[in-house]
Amino acid sequence: MDINKVMVIGAGQMGSGIAQVHAMAGMKVVLHDLKEEFVQRGLAQMTKNLSRQVEKGRMREAEKTEILDRIQLSTDLTHASDVDIVIEAAVENMRIKSELFAKLDQIAPAHAILATNTSSLPITEIAAATNRPEKVIGMHFMNPVPVMKLVEVIRGLATADEVYEVVEALSRKLQKIPVEVNDFPGFVSNRILMPMINEAIFTVYEGVATPEAVDEVMKLGMNHPMGPLTLADFIGLDTCLYIMETLHEGFGDDKYRPCPLLRKYVKAGWLGKKSGRGFYQYE
Numbered sequence: 001m002d003i004n005k006v007m008v009i010g011a012g013q014m015g016s017g018i019a020q021v022h023a024m025a026g027m028k029v030v031l032h033d034l035k036e037e038f039v040q041r042g043l044a045q046m047t048k049n050l051s052r053q054v055e056k057g058r059m060r061e062a063e064k065t066e067i068l069d070r071i072q073l074s075t076d077l078t079h080a081s082d083v084d085i086v087i088e089a090a091v092e093n094m095r096i097k098s099e100l101f102a103k104l105d106q107i108a109p110a111h112a113i114l115a116t117n118t119s120s121l122p123i124t125e126i127a128a129a130t131n132r133p134e135k136v137i138g139m140h141f142m143n144p145v146p147v148m149k150l151v152e153v154i155r156g157l158a159t160a161d162e163v164y165e166v167v168e169a170l171s172r173k174l175q176k177i178p179v180e181v182n183d184f185p186g187f188v189s190n191r192i193l194m195p196m197i198n199e200a201i202f203t204v205y206e207g208v209a210t211p212e213a214v215d216e217v218m219k220l221g222m223n224h225p226m227g228p229l230t231l232a233d234f235i236g237l238d239t240c241l242y243i244m245e246t247l248h249e250g251f252g253d254d255k256y257r258p259c260p261l262l263r264k265y266v267k268a269g270w271l272g273k274k275s276g277r278g279f280y281q282y283e
């Protein structure tokens with residue numbers, strides 16, 4: 001099956017990146033969010049990224065315009081009626097994702113694949129909200145989407161082989177490298193990454209070191225491009241907390257308990273870079 005038109009749900013940091021890479025690969029894209037201001041923010045992010053490519057002489061202004069022209073903005077879910085695939089990148093919450101998938105199942109054409117960019121939630125459970133579980137799949141991009149090569153592809157219990165093959169080919173068309181993993185909480189990426197981030201937060205919580213010191217240790221000592229607390233701020237502390245909760249609940253093992261300091265920051269609205277404050281202050 002050829003993918004010509006894609007709908008991306010959620011115009012946040014992941015949704016806008018996912019929309020951008022599909023438009024750059026020549027596909028028509030509908031970028032959807034709840035409010036006009038959110039889709040406009042997504043468009044501004046994509047425009048900024050593409051302008052940087054133009055400034056660096058890697059893209060012509062005309063190419064940038066062509067890419068942006070392929071992107072339609074939407075606050076109306078019925079725009080899913082003529083797409084080949086929907087990629088959902090709304091907030092990391094099972095109730096919201098299940099409701100979205102139930103609605104999309106009613107609107108999207110019968111042939112359409114319903115993919116989710118969830119970073120930890122069970123694909124099988126999201127698929128159960130639809131009448132087409134064989135066409136539901138996890139397509140987990142990494143942040144920042146235009147830069148990171150990986151797409152973790154997760155089959156639900158009922159995902160059809162041909163759906164997996166379409167998503168694998170689509171990932172390659174986006175110049176990404178798909179890696180198949182099974183449907184377990186946090187998949188592979190966040191089962192390994194997020195406990196490290198949570199442990200870094202515990203070291204601050206217990207007074208072992210400052211956030212700056214923790215990040216320096218991991219950057220200089222382990223050659224990580226960003227320290228774990230800078231990375232947590234970059235991902236979004238709300239998303240980090242939701243992933244830890246999914247791991248904790250899914251495995252029933254206390255080793256995944258979210259650090260109380262992470263909970264406190266999220267309750268305070270300190271969500272990291274996107275809200276201007278997390279372990280660090282921005283602007």
Ligand SMILES: CC(=O)CC(=O)SCCNC(=O)CCNC(=O)[C@H](O)C(C)(C)COP(=O)(O)OP(=O)(O)OC[C@H]1O[C@@H](n2cnc3c(N)ncnc32)[C@H](O)[C@@H]1OP(=O)(O)O
Nearest residue numbers: 049052119141142143144146147148189190225226231235
């Ligand atoms: C939570 C989940 O479910 C899964 C996840 O995504 S976990 C998060 C996974 N991501 C990571 O671990 C990222 C770790 N950090 C890094 O790899 C790097 O710090 C980084 C790529 C983000 C930035 O790299 P850097 O060398 O420190 O900075 P910088 O030189 O400014 O940027 C490198 C390139 O990335 C681009 N870039 C940086 N941030 C970007 C962004 N937010 N959007 C688009 N492009 C971006 C820059 O334009 C630059 O491009 P060129 O090389 O083409 O000029």
Ligand SMILES: NC(=O)C1=CN([C@@H]2O[C@H](COP(=O)(O)OP(=O)(O)OC[C@H]3O[C@@H](n4cnc5c(N)ncnc54)[C@H](OP(=O)(O)O)[C@@H]3O)[C@@H](O)[C@H]2O)C=CC1
Nearest residue numbers: 010011012013014015033034089090091092118119143235
């Ligand atoms: N951040 C990361 O590094 C990564 C995140 N992910 C996953 O991607 C998804 C999105 O994360 P991210 O982009 O960081 O989050 P953001 O908070 O940046 O963006 C989420 C966007 O989705 C919108 N949204 C919420 N509910 C709905 C809905 N019902 N319909 C349409 N849009 C909705 C939000 O609007 P509002 O502001 O009103 O809530 C917001 O604009 C999550 O599932 C996350 O786990 C995956 C890989 C990496």
